[in-house]
Amino acid sequence: MFPRLISSLLLFSMIFFLAGCEREVGLGVVDLDRVLEEAPRAIYYQDKLDEEGREIEDRYQVDSDDISNEERLALQEQAYQEYQAVKDELEEKLNNEIERAVKEVAEQENLDIIFYKQAVSFGGQDITEQVVERLQ
Numbered sequence: 001m002f003p004r005l006i007s008s009l010l011l012f013s014m015i016f017f018l019a020g021c022e023r024e025v026g027l028g029v030v031d032l033d034r035v036l037e038e039a040p041r042a043i044y045y046q047d048k049l050d051e052e053g054r055e056i057e058d059r060y061q062v063d064s065d066d067i068s069n070e071e072r073l074a075l076q077e078q079a080y081q082e083y084q085a086v087k088d089e090l091e092e093k094l095n096n097e098i099e100r101a102v103k104e105v106a107e108q109e110n111l112d113i114i115f116y117k118q119a120v121s122f123g124g125q126d127i128t129e130q131v132v133e134r135l136q
Contacts, residue, residue, distance in 0.1 A: 026120035
């Protein structure tokens with residue numbers, strides 16, 4: 001709730017500050033949850049992470065009773081570290097693509113400020129659909 005309050009206060013402060021400008025300020029919102037659920041590129045990256053996770057799990061799968069608990073824990077930690085590295089890399093790629101798509105739509109729609117829909121109670125032009133379409 002506290003981050004939402006701060007976001008709302010920032011939004012209203014910017015609106016009042018920019019109200020004195022000669023040009024109308026364009027405000028947009030994007031529903032990041034929906035982008036992550038519907039955008040083909042986001043689905044692709046999730047599928048790739050799932051596939052890589054299965055491969056990592058298969059590589060580190062040990063069914064033998066010949067290793068100690070410490071060795072087994074060390075292998076699990078290694079697998080987790082490898083999975084986390086893949087996850088971080090894919091998230092960074094997806095975040096960059098989302099950011100680029102949002103910027104392109106904002107420029108196309110002449111929007112000056114874009115907020116995440118989760119932080120805005122009302123107002124702003126919803127550009128989620130255009131962002132999803134750009135992430136084909």
